[in-house]
Amino acid sequence: MKKFLALFSLSIVLVGCGSAKQTIDDLAVSNPIVTSLNLSEVTDDKVPVTINPGRFTKETVTYRLPRVVQGTYSVSDFGKYVDDFKAIDYEGNTLQVTKIDTNSWTITDATKLDRIEYFVNDTFDIETSGGIQGEQPFSPAGTNIEPENYVLNLHGFVGYFDSLKNSTYTLDITAPADFIRTSALETKGTRTSEDGASITSSYYAPRYFEITDNPMMYGKLDVEEFMVGDIKIVLSLYSPTKQHTASSLKETVYEMMEAQKAYLGDINSTPRYDIYVYLSRGDETSPKGFGALEHHTSTVVVFPEDSSLEGLKAQMVDVVAHEFFHIVTPLSVHSEDVHYFDYNKPTFSKHLWMYEGVTEYFAQHFQVYEGLIDNNQFYNSIIQKINISKNLDDAMSFTIMSENVLEEPYASNYYNVYMKGALIGMCIDILMRKESKGQRSMLSLMKELSNKYGKNKPFEDDKIIDEITSMTYPSIGEFFKTHVEGDVPINYDEFFEMVGLTYGTSEAPTNYIFAGGQNIIFDADPQKGEIFFSEMALKNSFWASQGIKTGDVIKKVNGKDLTLMNAQEIITGMFSWQEGEEIDVELNRNGETISIKTVLTEATAEAEGLIEDENASADQIALRKAWLKG
Numbered sequence: 001m002k003k004f005l006a007l008f009s010l011s012i013v014l015v016g017c018g019s020a021k022q023t024i025d026d027l028a029v030s031n032p033i034v035t036s037l038n039l040s041e042v043t044d045d046k047v048p049v050t051i052n053p054g055r056f057t058k059e060t061v062t063y064r065l066p067r068v069v070q071g072t073y074s075v076s077d078f079g080k081y082v083d084d085f086k087a088i089d090y091e092g093n094t095l096q097v098t099k100i101d102t103n104s105w106t107i108t109d110a111t112k113l114d115r116i117e118y119f120v121n122d123t124f125d126i127e128t129s130g131g132i133q134g135e136q137p138f139s140p141a142g143t144n145i146e147p148e149n150y151v152l153n154l155h156g157f158v159g160y161f162d163s164l165k166n167s168t169y170t171l172d173i174t175a176p177a178d179f180i181r182t183s184a185l186e187t188k189g190t191r192t193s194e195d196g197a198s199i200t201s202s203y204y205a206p207r208y209f210e211i212t213d214n215p216m217m218y219g220k221l222d223v224e225e226f227m228v229g230d231i232k233i234v235l236s237l238y239s240p241t242k243q244h245t246a247s248s249l250k251e252t253v254y255e256m257m258e259a260q261k262a263y264l265g266d267i268n269s270t271p272r273y274d275i276y277v278y279l280s281r282g283d284e285t286s287p288k289g290f291g292a293l294e295h296h297t298s299t300v301v302v303f304p305e306d307s308s309l310e311g312l313k314a315q316m317v318d319v320v321a322h323e324f325f326h327i328v329t330p331l332s333v334h335s336e337d338v339h340y341f342d343y344n345k346p347t348f349s350k351h352l353w354m355y356e357g358v359t360e361y362f363a364q365h366f367q368v369y370e371g372l373i374d375n376n377q378f379y380n381s382i383i384q385k386i387n388i389s390k391n392l393d394d395a396m397s398f399t400i401m402s403e404n405v406l407e408e409p410y411a412s413n414y415y416n417v418y419m420k421g422a423l424i425g426m427c428i429d430i431l432m433r434k435e436s437k438g439q440r441s442m443l444s445l446m447k448e449l450s451n452k453y454g455k456n457k458p459f460e461d462d463k464i465i466d467e468i469t470s471m472t473y474p475s476i477g478e479f480f481k482t483h484v485e486g487d488v489p490i491n492y493d494e495f496f497e498m499v500g501l502t503y504g505t506s507e508a509p510t511n512y513i514f515a516g517g518q519n520i521i522f523d524a525d526p527q528k529g530e531i532f533f534s535e536m537a538l539k540n541s542f543w544a545s546q547g548i549k550t551g552d553v554i555k556k557v558n559g560k561d562l563t564l565m566n567a568q569e570i571i572t573g574m575f576s577w578q579e580g581e582e583i584d585v586e587l588n589r590n591g592e593t594i595s596i597k598t599v600l601t602e603a604t605a606e607a608e609g610l611i612e613d614e615n616a617s618a619d620q621i622a623l624r625k626a627w628l629k630g
Contacts, residue, residue, distance in 0.1 A: 001071045001138065001293045002322040002360070002418065032168040032204075035158050039175040039218060040198040045145050046083060046119035049157055053113070053164070061110040065103045065159040066343035069141055069212060071293050071326075073348070073405045073414055076137035078123075078156045079103030085118040103159075103344065120157050121145070125285045139289035139302040144278065149219035149238045150175070151278055153293075153300060155212040160343070169205040174198050175218050182223060182236040183216040184274045184298040209341075213295045217276045222246040228257045231270065237277040243305055244279060244312060252313040253320070259370035260324055263362070267328060267447055274298035275320060279305035282560075282569055290572060292323045296331050296455070299323035304573050306558070311576030317372070322363040330355040332450045339458035348406070349461050350399035353484055357398075357421020358442060361429070364422065368628055375628060379501070379610035380508060382426065386492060387518040389419035394489045398424065423492065424484060428476060430495050430627055435473040438626030445472065499624035500616025507541075507604050512577045515539035516607025522554070522571070529564050542603035546596050549589060556586035 031054035038048050051063070065078040079102045087095040087105075089112040096108045107113055123142035136142065137156070144151035158171070175181065177192065177199050185203040192199050205211045217236050224235045224246040235253055237246040253275065274297065280286040282304055292301040301323075303315050330338045330349075337349040349355070368378035393413050398421070401410040429442035448471060453459055459467070465485065469477030482488045496502065508516060515521050521537035524530065532553045537543045554562050557570050577583065579600050587594040613620070 001073075001140070001356070002291050002319050002363075032170045033161075033164065034170050034172075036172040036174070037152075037157055039150055039173065039179070041174075042145060043119070045125065046121055047145055047150075047157065049118055049120055051116040051159070053116075053161060053167075056110040056113055058110055060106060060108055061113070062100070062104055062106045062162050063116060063159050064105075064162065064344055066155045066212070067103050068343060068346045068406075069137075069153075069155050070338065070341050071295070072138055072141050073352070074138065074411070075406065076141060077102050078137070081121040081123060081143070081156065083119045083121065086116065087113055088115050088117060090114045122151075123156065124151070124287045127286075127288050136289075138291070138293065139280075139287035140291055140293035140300040142287060142289075144287075146219070148240075149221070149278070150217065151276070151300065152216040152218060154215065155343075158211050160208045160211075165208040167207065169208065169211055171203040171205060171211070172200050173203070173216070173218070174200040179218050180221040180223060180236075181216065181218045182221065182234055182274060182276070184214040184272070184295065185210070185216070212343075213297075215274075215276060215295060215298060215300050217278075224250045226250060226254060228254055229261050231257070231261070232272045233257060234272065234274045235277070236274065237279070239279045239305055240281050241305065244307075244309065246277075248309055249277075249313065249316060252316055255372070256317050256321055257324065259372055260321060260366055263366040263370055263443070264328070265447075267332075267450060270297045270327065272297060273324065275301065277301045277303065277316075279303055279307075281305055282566075288569060292319045294323040294326035294331070296327070304569065304576075306560075306573055307576045308578055308581045310578030310581060311573070314578065315576055317367070318363070321366070322360055325359045325362040325366075326355075328362070328446050328450060329358060332455050333446060333453055334455075334458055335461040335464065336458045337461060348403055350403045351461070351464065352402035352405065352417045353398045353421050353424045356417035357423075358425040358446065360418045360422040361425030361442065365426070365429070369630060375612070376508070376609075378628070382423070383609050384518065385419045385423055389416055389423065391518070392416040392419070394420070395487045397487045398484045420490075423490065427479060427483075427490060427492075427495050430498055430623070431475055431479060432472065433626050434498055434623055435475060438623065440472075496610065498620065499627055500613045500620030501610045501624070502613040503608055504611040505606060505608050506611065507606050508609055510540060510603050510605045510607070511575060512540070512542060512600070512603055513571055513574050514605070516605035516609075519605075519607075524564060524567075526564065531562055531564070531567055539605050540603055541605065542601055545601070546598065548587070548596075551589075552594065553588040554585065555588050555593075556584075558584050 034052040036050045041048055065082060067077055068075055085097060085105055087097050087107045089095055095113060098106045100106050122145035123137050124144040127136045141153055143153055143156035175198060177197055181201060183203065185205065188202045188204050190199050190201050219238060222237045222245050226233055233253065235246045235249065280302060287302050290302055290304060292299050299320060301320060303312060307315065335349040335351060337347050364381050367373045368375060392415065396413060401413055404410045405414055425442055432440045432442055432445060465480045483490050510516050513521060515536040519536045521534055521540055521543065522531050523534040530553045532551055533548050535550050537548055556562060557574065560570055562570050577600055579602050581600045583598060583600060585596040
């Protein structure tokens, strides 16, 4: 998972991814659990769901929807979105049902149970917190029910019986005949209604995990299919106002995934990879948690629709690349906590440094390694992660944080898995290359672990660090002991020295909401509800060239009023602005309206950053070259 939290620093200003071990003992025979969703009979924005589990031999059974889903590290409570839950016997009578918690229903007289029926509300309509450690599921893990679009993260519609997560499922989805439907699950057949108005598509899942791991998208979609080497890429996009198209993103996705395949080399990959992109309108009933959620052969992505094309392309590279690299970890290399995942009372692995941190490191490192960005751009991304990580708890054991990620103070430090977690990956990568004289790396280590374990064999959570140490070098073990299991902050200067990097001040590219590093150019007055340019804005070359002044209140951005309530949404859009894009910003300067209508030019700022040391030794330069270019 990757959360698109471009405004981590702004928020401070404004506020002041298996199945369970089990035995099948509830069914007399192991028949498929027959499940159906009817998108052609949606009532009051609710999808009817029917579950036929076959005959039970027990008098009491419990049915659940997930409390937590894999790849997320917060509570989603999908049972909250279920209405009118009924258990019906073979005579058509209702059976007694007791709702024992938010996500669970116990059915008595279960030997008489014929089917379960209920309705599901979508999560997109009621988001208030963006799903970021909040009350709603993270948007890419959520669901959407609209006349023209259905985001079918199936864990939001289909549940499981406690001891039957290894039972097979058949899934029938009925939808209007003119809907385009894309699914990572293979269609086993279709049938058309007598009046031709709807088509039912049938799918098969060998266990409940396959239900949760294979999202779908139905509706008035824009779809592009193309090959990247031996992988078939299916890009499905929903843009409510048709502002963006799948074809406009095709070349960017192709170049990105071609570079990723080259970077991964002989790591086994999937024959098909689905990318589902939902673009949010930004109104009250639209999703607000921008980012993506990984699956074995797909990812669900939510971005703002009002992004420019260049901005959307940049987001795709940053976020979708991260999700694709999850095919390495945790999808191929993972612990028992991941493999035997409990959707109701999950236990969490100690190794988010690997699952999210190393994945994020790969998503940044492959870009410089494969020539998509230059060295300085890569160095800037490293410095940005260091700066953000120091705003979090830099003296927190990463393994303890990972294992207790739902609890405080660890939950509020989760974002550090993308910052310090990636930096942990970088440090191990440099150490591996130094110890092996450039012959081994973080990527080669993950390949070795993937070959040893793979998606069907989990490692033991408490033993993997010792195992990695025995596979590599004592210095790797000492690093883990001190900085990953331990709580000693990393001295990054030691690693930069190994590759001949030092600090220096220079005019460097920035974006349109920062003035180098994490120096955000906005400030806020919570009492007046206003956001205005700070002194830092004058250090951003673009804004300085527009004649802005400290204290200018930002009233509108591209026609939208800017308030404290919608600041994250609008300024996140500004984060993705790209050179050459037209903008329209309205300011208030001491009661006078100032209008800035212009085309974006390059934004730079003078800042301290990493530079290549002119006095670096031959060994340092050789290690830097091995690190950045192989």
